[in-house]
Amino acid sequence: MPDAVVIGAGPNGLVAANVLADAGWSVEVLEAQDQPGGAVRSDRGVDPAFVTDLFSSFYPMAAASPVLAALALEEEGLRWSHAPKVLAHPLPDGRCAVLSRDLHETGGSxxxxxxxxxxxWREWSQLWERVGADLLGCLFTPFPPVRSGLAAAGRLRLAGGLRFARMMALPVRRMGEEQFAGEGARLLLAGNALHADLGPESAGSGLFGWLMSMLGQSLGFPVPVGGAGMLSAALVRRLRRRGGAVRCGEDVRGVVVRSGRAVAVRTAGGEEIPARRAVLAAVPAPLLYQRLLRPQDVPAGVLRQIRRFQWDMSTFKVDWALDGPVPWTAQGARQAGTLHLADDVDDLTRFAAQLAMRQVPDRPFALFGQMTTADPTRSPAGTESAWAYTHVPQDIKADAGEDGLTGAWDESEQEAMADRVEARVERCAPGFRALIRGRRILAPPTLEALDAGLRGGAINAGTTAIHQQLVFRPVPGTGRPETPVRGLFLASASAHPGGAVHGAPGANAARAALRLPAVNAVLTRLQRTLSGD
Known part of the structure; x- marks a missing residue:
């Protein structure tokens, strides 16, 4: 009987298992797919000579994460690589905003x-140097982040705390307009906010756009050498060296609760796997509360609130094997690992408005990855392994374009949407389509089939909007990994601090499981009280 069973071998589940194993616990990780990694995997499915990341690719939050740093994954063979330039936002007229780890180069752009x-921009970078470490400390520790919060408050008081707090509450459009005269800096901030599901007019989108921009400025957007799957492989190797086990092809269908405590999990094959001390669920909160637990095991107030849980937008992704470098008109785009494709901030607002109205965007904002530029091992010399993704509504009411897309995502709809994304690329890189050797489309249902945690293609395990962050994530309560069921902990990005690959939700859940039973009992009672309507 293992001390703990972890449901899900994505990055958060694997981090949780490693933290428990370091504390001397015996751990078994169960994964429904036939390989570990969750949304951190790679393959050669587009072309045998090309390594393609199936889901996530660039990892600034991993580079900043003290959780991953403490695991010393470099000792397991993990290596990181950077593109010459971090990020670029090219425009059809040939202008280009470039984010570089060289602050002078960014400023010149x-x-x-x-x-x-x-x-x-340099003033904002200097502010990041003063307060960034403490802000990240607040992000990566359980809520409330007392130590980092006090340190951040002290530094912000010296930096003009109220003014800073106001700026961080601003929509990214307003932040850009107040701070910058030109479109370049505004586009860098707004594009980075849209790495989540935060449009230019969303409250708090300025904070997210600034955070991502400053991470890129200071740490870059690194990628694992050899593919995203190398990060997952390092986590698995480390766990197994410490005695942990990872079992793939084991679809967990239920958490067994007796006398109010999680004591085991039940697989699709009917096997009941007991857990001596804890069960950690690295799955989205709705999946845990609505599918893996019986209604009688969950307080009625929690069940009511989880029905209000808001998913982030669906994702539509296209992978390419290219016979040559992307022919960007803007020279500054050719050495960037990540690119944002939109004509201006108004274009981004239009895109976000169409999503809010549940329309498939006719001119989709695209995030574009040049993986061979970032890591030359990804494809043969002179070629490029590339991808782009955009967002579409979870529930589609209409198509803002002319193709009549309904969200059925059959072959014809997938091809039409992929052509729409390619048209966006072609505007800034004429001749792009002529370079395509192979193409793979990952529509929302495909993404969910490859990883059940990506409900409808949602990559953030719930919206990043402020109403579902901090003490409101996943439902109003303590903002912590403890659940109303004793011995059961939420270890996914549905818990604070949310999405991106940094391992904090998994580490927080593991540390909660390691605490004294008396502490856990107090927190569970508190959450039961706070989660009632």
Whole structure:
């Protein structure tokens, strides 16, 4: 009988298992898919000579994460690589905003849009140098982050705390307009906010856009050498060396609760696997509360609130094997690992508005990855392994374009949407389509089939909007990994601090499981009280 059973071998589940194993617990991880990694996997499915990341690719939050740093995955063979430039936002007229780890280079790019914007960007970078570490400490520790929060408050008081708090509450459009005269810096901030599901007018989108921009400025957007799957492989190797087990092809269908405590899990094959001390669920919160637990095991208030849980937007992704480098008109885009494709901030607002109205965007904002530029091992010399993704509504009411897309995502709809994404690329890189050697489409149902945690293609395990963050994630309560069931902990990105690959939800859940039973009992009672309507 293992001390703990972890449901899900994605990055959070594997981090949780490693933390428990380091504490001397015996751990068994169960994964429904035939390989571990969750949304951190790679394959050669587009072309045998090309490594393609199935889901996530660039990992600034991993580079910043003290959780992953503590695991010393480099000792397991993990290596990181960077593109010459972090990020670029090319425009059809040949102009390009470039984010570089060289602050002088970033500033020069922004000054080309408006004189003085480079200096304004440097001021924001200097503020990050003063408070960034403490803000990340608040992000990566359980809520409430007392130690990091106090440190951040002290530093922010010296930096103009109220003014800073106001800026962080701003929509990213307003933040950009207040701080920068030109379009370049505004596009970098707004595009980075849209790495989540935060449109330019969303409250708090300024904070997310600034955070991602500053991570790129200071740490870059690194990628694992050899593919995203190398990060997962390192986590698995480390766990197994410490005695943990990972069983793939084991679809968990239920958490067994007796006398109010999680004591085992039940697989699709009918096997009951007991857990001596704890069960950690690295699955989205609705899946845990609505499918894996019986209604009688969950307080009625929690069940009511979980029905209000808001997923983030669906994702539509296209992978390419290209016979040559992407022919960007803007020279600054050719050495960037990540690119944002939209004509201006108004274009981003239009895209976000169409999503809010449940329309498939006619001019989709696209995130584009040049993986061979970031890691030359991904494809033969002179070629490029590339991808792009955009967002579509979870529930589609209409198509803002002319193809009549309904969200059925049959072959014809997938091809039409992929063509729409390619048209966006072609505007800034004429001749792109002529380079395509192979193409693979990952529509929302395909993404969910490859990883059940990506409900409808949602990659963030729930919206990043402020109403479902901090103490509101996944439902109003303590904002912690404890659940109303004793011995059961939520270890997925549905828990604080949310999405991205950094391992914090898994580590927080593992540390909660390791605490004294008396502490867990107090927190469970508190959550039961707070989660009632």
């Amino acid at each position: 922004l000054d080309s849009f408006a004189a003085g914007d480079g200096a304004a």
